[in-house]
Amino acid sequence: MATGAMHLSSGGNTPGPPAASSLADAQPVPYWLDDPAKPRARPALVGDEQCDLLVVGGGYSGLWTALLAKERDPGRDVVLIEAKEAGWAASGRNGGFCAASLTHGFANGLARWPEELPKLEALGHRNLDAIESAVARYGIDCAYERTGEIDLATEPYQVAEVRESSEKAAGLGIELTFLDRDAVRAEVDSPTFLAGVWDRTGVALLNPARLAWGLKRACLELGVRLYEHTPATELAPHGPGMGVRTPYGRVRARQVALGTNAFPSLVRRVRPYVVPVYDYALMTEPLGDEQLASIGWRNRQGLSDSANHFHYFRLTADNRILWGGYDVIYHYGGRITEDYNQRPETYLKLAGHFFRCFPQLEGVRFTHTWGGVIDTCSRFSPFFGTAHRGRVAYAVGYTGLGVGATRFGADVMLDLLSGERTERTETDMVRTKPLPFPPEPVRWAGIGITQWSLARADAGGGRRNLWLRAMDRIGLGFDS
Known part of the structure; x- marks a missing residue:
């Protein structure tokens, strides 16, 4: 474990030699970013710029904000700046689960906004439909498939929990299909699966890096001026608008939207609400026909188990298995560094868990290992706000479910900047904030x-x- 890191203990789950040998040839790079289709970086901002809207951050949050701003008003002058390259951080490193849920799952939403949850679910499904439409409209080649997700029970006590979840959802008019042991193993065969709840329409699977690159291309086609390798170093009022400094210049903007997520916010009072944590994943080699037949998985759903300390896993377009989650690592002081993007002790643990889940896949090798930082908050779902007299908006705290929810967050930021009262901004979820985390230590x-x-x-x-x-x-x- 890296010095100064806290993580969830794995107890007695010590992996054996097959797990270690499966990692021998794995490349320590994110699978999604190891792609010849990766676009060339845009030039850095040099000199000064002026615009109507400045978007800071080139992940999903910033890209959706820039794109939707131009869709709402094609005449709006939009600049986007990104510290490295679009999609290089969480947007290009996640599992590719694009969920309709805005509340980090049904259970969390029910616990926090029980009266509002049907409305939030409806907004979330409309948001996912809009993502699907945008992927088709802009011709984004991101292997999009709306297969749904099964939340699995892998311990006896979890069976009652997932059954109860499906019953509560039905009471609110939300369809979640309960699967008993035989039914869930008919979908995906693992000796560890005891039951499950299948959300058939609320999750799409996709290639996350290619989604980010497709959004980048769409932004450019609509006239967004996009600069990469351009970190924002300072935000301050400037006349009737805002000024943002960069290493080689400055941007003066009437309004600013912040999509920096896990990285320290330019609005300092937001920082106590967010904790950056590291998550890790493995990718297998492509499975052969016999290997696929041994596990079933014909409907290609996303899968996750129901523990606090959970795994998420899915098939890719070329029939690899992405296997991630379990450990979540916090470093003292919320430190973020490239050094934390690799963690062999977690990979060894994950590989052992993989073969426990799918013993019929013994001998499969992993080709890629990687990690990345995500933003979490005390309610595990995004929160929103404005600063500098409404000239700056932010959306942050997605806690790993930002592939879908960032588009909703982009709409909220644009609503807030416009001063509009909308169906989105009227929700308690948007109008309230989580509790902040205490200071160190x-x-x-x-x-x-x-x-x-x-x-x-x-x-x-x-x-x-x-x-x-x-x-x-x-x-x-x-x-x-």
């Missing part, structure tokens, strides 16, 4: 105790100790 200690408690709950039949129950009551916690 209390943050470090609190996260450590919470992580230890979550691991104990996973190992102890889901029973939450006094600490977790107290965190639940005040709405402050730390989830994987």
Whole structure:
């Protein structure tokens, strides 16, 4: 473990030699970014610019904001600046699960906004439909397939939990299909699967880097001026608008939208609400026909298990399996560095878990290992706001479900900047904020105790100790 890092303990899950040998040839690079289709970087901003709207950040949040701004008003002058290259961070490193959920899943939404959840679910599905339409309209080649996702029970106590989730959803008019042991194993065959809930239409799978690159191309086609290798170093009022400094110049803008997510916000008062954590994934070699037949998976759904300390996994267009999650790593002081993007001890653990889930795939090799930083907040779903008298908007805190929800967040930021009261901005989810995290070293200690408690709950039949129950009551916690 890296010095100064906290993570969830794996207990007695020590992987054996087959897990280690499966990693021998793996390249320490993100699979999605290791692609000859990657576009050439745009030049950096040199000198000064003026515009109506400046978007800071070239991940999904910033790209959707720039694109939607031009769709709403083709005459609006939009500039986007990105510190490195579009899609290089979380947008190009995630699992490619594009979910309709805006609330980090049904259970979290029900716990936080029970009265509003049907409306939030409807908004989320409309948002996912709009993403699907944009992919088709702009010809974005990102292997988009709306297969849904199965939330799996892999421990006996979780069977009742997933069944109850489907029943509660039905009571709100939300269709989630409960699958018993035989039904779930008919979909995907693993000896660890005991039951599941299939959200048939609420999740699409895609190639995340190619989505980001397609959005970048669409922005350029609509006239967005996009600069890469251009970090924003300072945000301050400038006359009736805002000024943003960069290493080689400055941008003066009437309005600014911040899509920096896990990275320190240019609005300093937002920073205590966000904790950056590291997540990791493996990618297998392509599976052969016999290997695929041994696990089924004909409907190609996304999969995740129901533990606090969960895995997410899916098939790619060329029939590899992406296997990620489980460990979630926080570094003291919220430090972010390229050095944390690789973590062999986590890869060894994940490989052992993979072969426990799919023993019939013994001998499969992993070709890529990678990690990346994501933004989380105490309610595990995005929050929104404005600063500098409404001239700056932000959306942050997606907690790993930003592939879909960032488009909704982009719409919210544009609504807030316009001063419009919309169906989106009227929701409690948009109008409220999570509790901030305490400063260090209390943050470090609190996260450590919470992580230890979550691991104990996973190992102890889901029973939450006094600490977790107290965190639940005040709405402050730390989830994987």
